[in-house]
Amino acid sequence: MxxxxxxxxxxxxxxxxxxxxxxxxxxxxxxxxxxxxxxxxxxxxxxxxxGLIDAHTHLDKTTWGMPWHENNRRAVLRERIDFERDNRIAIGIDPHRQSMRHTIGLAAHGATHIRSHVDIDPVHKLALVDGIMETREKLKGIIDIEIVAFPQSGLMVMPGTLELLDEALSQGCEVLGGIDPCGIDRDPKGQLDALFALALKHQKPIDIHLHEAGDLGAFTMELMFERIRANGMQGKVAISHAFALGMNDYLRVGQLIEQIAELDVAILTTGAPSATVPSIMRLKQAGVRVGAGCDGIRDTWGPWGQPDMLDRARVVGMKNGLRSDIELAHVLHVVSQGGADVMRIEGYGLxxxxxxxxxxxxxxxxxxxxxxxxxxxxxxxxxxxxxxxxxxxxxxx
Amino acid sequence: MxxxxxxxxxxxxxxxxxxxxxxxxxxxxxxxxxxxxxxxxxxxxxxxxxGLIDAHTHLDKTTWGMPWHENNRRAVLRERIDFERDNRIAIGIDPHRQSMRHTIGLAAHGATHIRSHVDIDPVHKLALVDGIMETREKLKGIIDIEIVAFPQSGLMVMPGTLELLDEALSQGCEVLGGIDPCGIDRDPKGQLDALFALALKHQKPIDIHLHEAGDLGAFTMELMFERIRANGMQGKVAISHAFALGMNDYLRVGQLIEQIAELDVAILTTGAPSATVPSIMRLKQAGVRVGAGCDGIRDTWGPWGQPDMLDRARVVGMKNGLRSDIELAHVLHVVSQGGADVMRIEGYGLxxxxxxxxxxxxxxxxxxxxxxxxxxxxxxxxxxxxxxxxxxxxxxx
CATH class of the missing domain: 2.30.40.10 (Urease, subunit C, domain 1)
Known part of the structure; x- marks a missing residue:
């Protein structure tokens, strides 16, 4: 001791x-x-x-510590997903070695807890999860890692993935992930019904990537709210990115946030500078649990990001237009206590x-x-x- | 030699x-x-x-190297202007010492040229300009500083300022500044007519701060275009910030950019993460001269900014949603050659x-x-x- x-x-x-x-x-x-x-x-x-908390990252994807990954490929979401899945091993993105680098980088900069989404698909099955679990074991006592079983390539469009998620939850992944039920999966009812059923079976929380912006993302959120109510999943669901909450419609966003607060849905933001992002000050006023994350760091998707939650606090603060000392202190809250609130970390605090x-x-x-x-x-x-x-x-x- | x-x-x-x-x-x-x-x-x-070029900054405002300046004042533009003017000396923002710190910080991070706006108002008259000119003299051979005579407190609403600008241009300021002819001065025709007349008198270029967003900023731009045409000032005018070009109206922005290109107006961006900013890639396609700057650094307005144009390149790149290597190389172009194009620096290049x-x-x-x-x-x-x-x-x- x-x-x-x-x-x-x-x-x-x-x-x-x-x-x-x-x-x-x-x-x-x-x-x-x-x-x-x-x-x-x-x-x-x-x-x-x-300790700082990276509550939304991808430990299995980074090229951190590898030679610079040149990328002039087309900026099309589906193509980026497929390229990564089909080339990640050839490129040398070994899930264990790379997650070690990413994690140690975060720890070096003050993080003590991570929630990482880890890709699961029929090509790699649970191999990437295994690599991160090895890292988690090796870095026990240095940093805690929570793993989200994440269907990056889609669920409905990628047969066999649901069974793999089921297996991953049995094998120790703490959270069930999801991604753009409309944008990626083209079947929001299908994905959400499947995810909620699986989460209930394992009694595990859900954390869904929702890049869908504007009315599309708002629609998907409403489908989620319906399923949270129907299944008694209040307090068990998180929405990552939630770009729809950044849309320029004060009243519509207010209606969504009202339900988010009522259903105790958590929001995870990365402060994506070029996207519409949720206002962390508005979510604070509504009493919503809000954490933040570095997201991907120098991966095949894009070059940005540092394994440093204070650098991310700066990104989130600037994007949110915060200037006062009181607001800036709140950004620090989001990258520490906020993450703990989302991940429900026991005994966290000072x-x-x-x-x-x-x-x-x-x-x-x-x-x-x-x-x-x-x-x-x-x-x-x-x-x-x-x-x-x-x-x-x-x-x- | x-x-x-x-x-x-x-x-x-x-x-x-x-x-x-x-x-x-x-x-x-x-x-x-x-x-x-x-x-x-x-x-x-x-x-x-x-050398990197900071083509839009405020050497006279920074608290860099001073104790942290706590700021929980209201985020109201006019109040911030008045607070700064009335308290800057009491706070200890000595224009020479602080501009030395700011400038040396930029030089340490690779900058060889600066365009700095320097406040001119009836309270401080040309005292702030004098402080920056002292810095310019002391740092000769280390970094070049171009000074914009800048009516931060407004021109029409601050009688006596026009005469001070006139004097400043006679005393060696290279560029005539302006600020939000609608938003700050409440009299766009008045400010712009006065500025263009003064610029013509001294045969100096103009660089106007235009935070005015959306249709308001577009209107002010059009008033500027009319005066550029009427006075033959093609190639002699720059618009800083130009937030109106970030508005979500592709065709309207296209019409503005078409005139900007035709009149050889230069654009200076800071990539302000919480504002609507011009797309540097769209301006590149239109052949517009584009530079960038750190803007204010830890001043009484806000806490952000580093005296580092590569840090600013990252901010601009992330805000513009750039990811590919080709695009990122262009960001580096903007913070170097782009600034030289705007400032028309002779002999710049590699x-x-x-x-x-x-x-x-x-x-x-x-x-x-x-x-x-x-x-x-x-x-x-x-x-x-x-x-x-x-x-x-x-x-x-």
Missing amino acids: TSLLLRNVRPYGGANSDLLIRDGRIAGIGRFEADPGMPVEDGKGAIAIP AEGCNADLTLLTGETLAHAVVDVAPRPLVIKGGRVTARDGQATVEMP | TSLLLRNVRPYGGANSDLLIRDGRIAGIGRFEADPGMPVEDGKGAIAIP AEGCNADLTLLTGETLAHAVVDVAPRPLVIKGGRVTARDGQATVEMP
């Missing part, structure tokens, strides 16, 4: 304190002397926040009794740390130091 | 070459031996591009005979360098090394 005295930090940018960590948990916040033999770290006055999962930020205030994509001198998971100055203690393969 | 042999670089990411620099100019690209006594630098295979103003980028390809906000191992201005590894050779005050 890991114990540690972390001196001289400012929890949430507040008063300077020590954090006493015993058996992997925060035993006290105040002024303490180390127990005999207890290791001591000096936080040097840095801000302390609970209070006595919480898991000692935290990161230090070199900055004057929470807002300053977001704007600065602040250096992270120390990351701690379960009371153990897992990264220093942007370098994880575990080596990247 | 400065000479240098820069070995082992890849101009625009192409074949590995040496750059022979004599008397501040590129004398040859190929393989060379150093003249006797000529300094030699090893580029270590980095990409070489001409060819024999051009000024030896360049930056090295550590990356595999141009696209990779943009996505990575690549390290800049060496920056050269007029053949002289001005920065290494993100540190300028001149010290920041």
